[in-house]
Amino acid sequence: MKQLHKQPSVNHRRDEENGTTTLTFPYSPKTLKHHRSIPRSINYIFKEQRLLFILVGILIASTFFILQPSFSSLGTAETHTAIPRTFPVGITNHEQVSNPYRTSENYGVGKVGRVSAGIGRRNLRIVVTGGAGFVGSHLVDKLLARGDNVIVIDNFFTGRKENVMHHFGNPRFELIRHDVVEPILLEVDQIYHLACPASPVHYKYNPIKTIISFYTVIMILDCDYKTNVVGTLNMLGLAKRIGARFLLTSTSEVYGDPLEHPQKETYWGNVNPIGVRSCYDEGKRTAETLTMDYHRGAGVEVRIARIFNTYGPRMCIDDGRVVSNFVAQAIRNQPLTVYGDGKQTRSFQYVSDLVFHRSSSYIFVVRVLPTYFFVISGWDICLAFVLLTSWRNSRIASVAGEEWGRAVHKFYMMNLVMSVDGLVALMEGEHVGPFNLGNPGEFTMLELAEVVKDTIDSSATIEFKPNTADDPHKRKPDITKAKDLLNWEPKISLREGLPLMVTDFQRRILSEEEGKGLK
Ligand SMILES: O=C(O)[C@H]1O[C@H](OP(=O)(O)OP(=O)(O)OC[C@H]2O[C@@H](n3ccc(=O)[nH]c3=O)[C@H](O)[C@@H]2O)[C@H](O)[C@@H](O)[C@@H]1O
Numbered sequence: 305m306k307q308l309h310k311q312p313s314v315n316h317r318r319d320e321e322n323g324t325t326t327l328t329f330p331y332s333p334k335t336l337k338h339h340r341s342i343p344r345s346i347n348y349i350f351k352e353q354r355l356l357f358i359l360v361g362i363l364i365a366s367t368f369f370i371l372q373p374s375f376s377s378l379g380t381a382e383t384h385t386a387i388p389r390t391f392p393v394g395i396t397n398h399e400q401v402s403n404p405y406r407t408s409e410n411y412g413v414g415k416v417g418r419v420s421a422g423i424g425r426r427n428l429r430i431v432v433t434g435g436a437g438f439v440g441s442h443l444v445d446k447l448l449a450r451g452d453n454v455i456v457i458d459n460f461f462t463g464r465k466e467n468v469m470h471h472f473g474n475p476r477f478e479l480i481r482h483d484v485v486e487p488i489l490l491e492v493d494q495i496y497h498l499a500c501p502a503s504p505v506h507y508k509y510n511p512i513k514t515i516i517s518f519y520t521v522i523m524i525l526d527c528d529y530k531t532n533v534v535g536t537l538n539m540l541g542l543a544k545r546i547g548a549r550f551l552l553t554s555t556s557e558v559y560g561d562p563l564e565h566p567q568k569e570t571y572w573g574n575v576n577p578i579g580v581r582s583c584y585d586e587g588k589r590t591a592e593t594l595t596m597d598y599h600r601g602a603g604v605e606v607r608i609a610r611i612f613n614t615y616g617p618r619m620c621i622d623d624g625r626v627v628s629n630f631v632a633q634a635i636r637n638q639p640l641t642v643y644g645d646g647k648q649t650r651s652f653q654y655v656s657d658l659v660f661h662r663s664s665s666y667i668f669v670v671r672v673l674p675t676y677f678f679v680i681s682g683w684d685i686c687l688a689f690v691l692l693t694s695w696r697n698s699r700i701a702s703v704a705g706e707e708w709g710r711a712v713h714k715f716y717m718m719n720l721v722m723s724v725d726g727l728v729a730l731m732e733g734e735h736v737g738p739f740n741l742g743n744p745g746e747f748t749m750l751e752l753a754e755v756v757k758d759t760i761d762s763s764a765t766i767e768f769k770p771n772t773a774d775d776p777h778k779r780k781p782d783i784t785k786a787k788d789l790l791n792w793e794p795k796i797s798l799r800e801g802l803p804l805m806v807t808d809f810q811r812r813i814l815s816e817e818e819g820k821g822l823k
Pocket residue numbers: 501502503504555556557584611612613614624625626627629630641642643644646648650749771772775776
């Protein structure tokens with residue numbers, strides 16, 4: 305061993321402190337590799353125009369950041385704990401009232417915790433009536449995700465706290481238990497009025513209240529007659545007083561049992577004014593009338609959306625509408641209840657096409673991302689996007705683990721937000737409407753039952769039941785106007801959207817049944 309240590313090719317160094325011996329070789333293969341790796345890296349970058357693709361990626365990402373608002377809340381919103389916040393009712397700063405499109409610095413809450421990822425757009429304060437409901441809660445997700453301050457008003461008749469619980473603790477989110485048939489004074493830039501039960505089961509339960517609600521909300525997305533009328537009136541009055549822009553979520557039901565097919569916005573409809581559905585149909589028609597009267601007579605900036613049958617996660621399980629009924633029945637191994645002969649038609653729209661839904665980002669990743677990015681340039685552009693996203697949030701030093709996941713998630717979301725947002729496109733656009741927002745794919749109820757069977761349980765049976773009065777025989781939107789003026793069209797077919805809803809229903813039905821088992 306001593307002889308071996310004396311060989312000239314090896315240097316000896318004794319570590320005096322620990323008594324160990326370290327061998328140091330005259331040259332290190334590792335060092336050599338390092339020197340060689342520089343030209344190799346340069347070679348790698350220039351080979352196959354990778355540098356060009358990275359630069360293109362950075363350019364596209366920069367454009368997104370300039371055009372798109374903040375995505376700073378993504379990835380954190382779902383993790384907030386359930387701490388309900390109260391709302392400071394009675395703000396009457398007249399300077400703010402007369403200048404609704406003021407800067408965010410004027411807001412008391414808007415600045416807290418916001419990390420801007422975009423320039424050129426300030427965050428707004430927005431009221432969503434019915435914001436704890438099915439469509440409303442998805443809209444709230446989208447508005448918060450882009451950096452706005454959102455106040456939800458809901459009486460929880462059909463809305464559920466669970467739908468918005470993931471925002472509790474977010475300083476840009478506030479929830480008020482309030483019925484829109486009562487006036488409320490708030491300071492906002494925009495009002496999305498969705499408050500109103502939309503399922504026949506719910507609105508027939510209290511028809512008078514349904515139609516009145518139309519008159520009390522600034523942006524109507526959901527209603528019965530009282531809700532539709534009084535609620536809409538209240539909200540329009542608020543919009544007029546504070547100079548807010550008001551969006552009414554009307555419905556395809558304004559066309560009644562249509563004699564024109566597909567239905568264009570110019571069609572005036574065929575509605576029974578004294579039937580059991582009239583509280584909803586006429587309530588929404590009255591709400592549209594009120595909205596236009598406030599626009600013409602009082603100069604209120606308004607928008608009107610006519611939403612066609614929408615489905616997706618967070619629908620009430622026992623809502624009574626056909627998609628939720630069939631899905632819940634198939635999961636519970638019950639027969640699918642088809643009313644009448646099942647030959648009546650509807651056009652079903654997945655909720656992310658109407659507003660936005662996080663699950664759809666995965667559809668985007670699977671379908672669109674490969675087409676536009678991977679096929680063109682491999683992973684390089686994607687990588688550039690992710691790095692830039694992280695850098696914008698001062699996280700480049702910690703792009704690893706969870707941070708990395710968040711950055712990737714933001715990247716997906718950023719693209720998704722651009723592609724699906726009918727209601728927001730309408731609110732932000734220059735056109736009053738009305739606009740049909742729906743998916744033109746038309747299905748009979750028997751065809752829908754087949755899709756549900758294919759998706760959930762092919763052995764499910766069908767049980768025919770008598771149809772309800774005044775049920776429209778057919779319905780299909782003509783969306784030419786929305787395509788031309790809002791640059792909007794739905795992306796998700798029934799066969800793609802249904803599985804996303806099924807996952808949510810399965811989870812909730814399972815936990816419901818587990819809950820019953822524990823009692
Ligand atoms: O979701 C919507 O957009 C609309 O849903 C309903 O309008 P409707 O088109 O009749 O929707 P469903 O209640 O889902 O009924 C659709 C068709 O399915 C049938 N149906 C319903 C439930 C069921 O279990 N089985 C069944 O065959 C109904 O008879 C009807 O022909 C509401 O009346 C509208 O307020 C709402 O805007």
